Amino acid sequence: MLSIRDLRVEFAMRRGVLTAIDGVSFDIGRGEVLGVVGESGAGKSVTGAAIIGLVDPPGRVADGEIRLGGERIDGLSEDEMRAVRGRRIGMIFQDPLTSLNPLFSVGDQLVETMRSHLDLTAGEARRRALALLVEVGIPAAEERIGAYPHEFSGGMRQRVVIALALCAEPELVIADEPTTALDVSVQAQILALIKRLCRDRGTAVMLVTHDMGVVANTADRVAVMYAGRLAEIGPVSDLIDQPLHPYAVGLMGAIPSLDQDARRLVQIPGTMPRLSAIPGGCAFHPRCPQAFERCAARRPPLVAKDGRTVACHLYDGSAEAAR
C-alpha cells in the first residue's frame, strides 16, 4: 500500500544543511499496522510529515521515493497533495484540536470533509456521518452530532478525529502519538478502535509513538528509528523478544515492565546526538557497547537477518571478517 525508498529529508538552516531523515525505506501493507518508535528527535514525525507532503519549510524531501498504491506521491503539487490528504491518507495527531475546527459542529466537519472528497449528497453525507460517530463510540451520537469540539472530553474528541480521518475511506492512516495525551483507560479504548476500524476496512496504518508498550499491543511490525535512520524493522514479536540492533536491545532493556523484578534497568550511556553532530559511520557507535572499528568508519547498510532488516555491522558479515 505504502512504499518508501531511501527517503531523505533536509532542513536548510543558516549554519548549513541538517539531514533529519537519512535513507529510510519501508513498506506498509493493506490492513497492516506499522509501529514507528524511537526517542524524541529520532525523526518519526518528520517521516510522517514527508509522506503527507507537510514538512515545514525550510525542510524538504531531498531524495527518495514515496509511493501510495504504486503511484508516486512525492513531488506532487500542493493542490494535488491536498486531494491526497484526507481522501487517500487520513491523519490523527496527538492533540485532537489541531485536526478540528472550533467554529463548526463535528457533524458539519464530517459532512464537509466527505463531500469535498466523495460524490455524496448532503443527506447521504449526514447519514454516513452519524453512522461513523456511532461506530467510533460517541454515546447519543444523534444528539451530539451538532455539538462543537470543545463540548467533548479529550477521549471523545480523539474519537471524532478518528471518524474524520476515516470518513473518506483512505488507504493509509498516519497516527502520530494519537494517545500520548490520554489516560491509559481511554488510550486502550482509542487504540482498540483504530485497530478494529482499520482492520475492517483494510486501511494501512503508520502508528508513530515513543511507547513500546503501545506498539507491542497494537502493531504488526515495528520500525525502530535512531538519529533519522532506520536501526531495525521487523515483526513486533521478534523485535520485542529478541531485538538485534544494539540500540533496539538497549531500548527494550530500558523499559520497566509490569512482569519483571529487575533491580536495575539497562542504561544506554549518553544521549541521542543533535542533527548538527551526527557521528560518522554508524550514528549509534559512540553509545554502543558492541562497537568495533568498522562502526566508526562506515555506515552499516540495511541487511536482512532472521526475518528482519537491520542496519548494524554485527550482522552484515564484517564482524566475522574483523575477527
Place this chain on the structure above:
Amino acid sequence: MNGSPAVELSGVSREFDVSRPWLARVVAGEPRRYLTAVKDVTFAIERAETFGLVGESGSGKTTVARMVVGLLPPSEGRVRIDGVSLTDPGSAAARQRFRRRIHMVFQDPYASLNPRWRIERIIAEPIRAFGLARSNEEVADRVDELLSLVGLHSGDRFRFPHEFSGGQRQRVAIARALASSAELIVCDEPTSALDVSVQAQILNLMRDLQDRFELTYLLISHDLAVVRHMADRIAVMYLGRVVEIGDGRTLFQSPRHPYTRLLLNAVPDVSTRGRPDAEIAGEIPSPIDPPPGCAFHPRCPLAFDRCRREVPALLDGVACHAVHEETVAA
C-alpha cells in the same frame, strides 16, 4: 529519630473552591461550587521505603504530594512527618526542620529551577539557607560532590538550566534535593517528560541514592510500569480516594479492586503482547459532581445496589463492596 513512620496521612481531604467569580455567580444565581480533589486518604510511608501513588489524571495524586510537602494545607485530616503534625500550631520549630528534610521533584524541572541562576547557585542555595556548610570552600566542595553523585560534571556548575537536556535538568533537581540532606523526596511524575533511555538513567540513579542514603520516596506516576519497578508499596487512587493499597508485587499480580484490574488490563506493556483488547467502559467522571456511593460504580462490572448508595470503606487494603461481601461469605 523515633519509631513513627516517615509520613502518615490520616483521613486527609482537600477541597477546592471552583465557583465562578462572585459577580457572574450572583447574576446567574448559582451557588458556590466545590471540587473534592482528595477525600479521606489514610496511609503511612515507612522510612527508606518507596511508596508509589498511581491513578489516572485528576485522581488527586499531585494534591496529595503538595499536602505531604506542606505546600497545601488539608481541608480535613492530618499529615504527620516523623510523628509530628504539619499543621499543629505548636510545632513551628519542628516544621522548620521538616522543610529541610522534605524535598519535592517535579515533572518539569525547568519550572522549579531558577532560569537566571547558574547550576552552582541553584544547588548551593539550600546548603546556605539551612547553614549546612561553614565556608564558601565547603559549599563549593559539597556542590562538586553532589554534581558527581547525580552524574554531572564539575564544569556543569557554571551553566544555566536552559543549557541542559530534560534528563540533565532532572539530575540537577535531584542534586538540589540532596543538597539539603533531604531524607524524604516526593517525586511527582519525575520521568514523565523524559525519553525511556533517559528515564532508565534517572530511575537507576534514584535507586542508587536511596541505597546509599536510606532515602524515603513518595513516587507519583501515571505510568504503572515505572511505579511497579520502583515501589515497595503502592496505593491506587480514583477520583480522590484510595481504592486499593498493598505491596507492589501482590497488587500487580493479584489486583482485587475492579478499578485496579481495569487499569492493569488497559496498560499497554511489552509483556502483554498479543493479549486481546480489553473491554473498557466509560471515562472518568467529573470530580465536581462524582457519582454517589462508590465513585467507580458507573464503570464497574461488579456493581450492585449497595455500590450506588454507600461509599465503600478501605478495609484490608481494598475499598469495594463486592470484594468485602465475597470475603465475608467465604
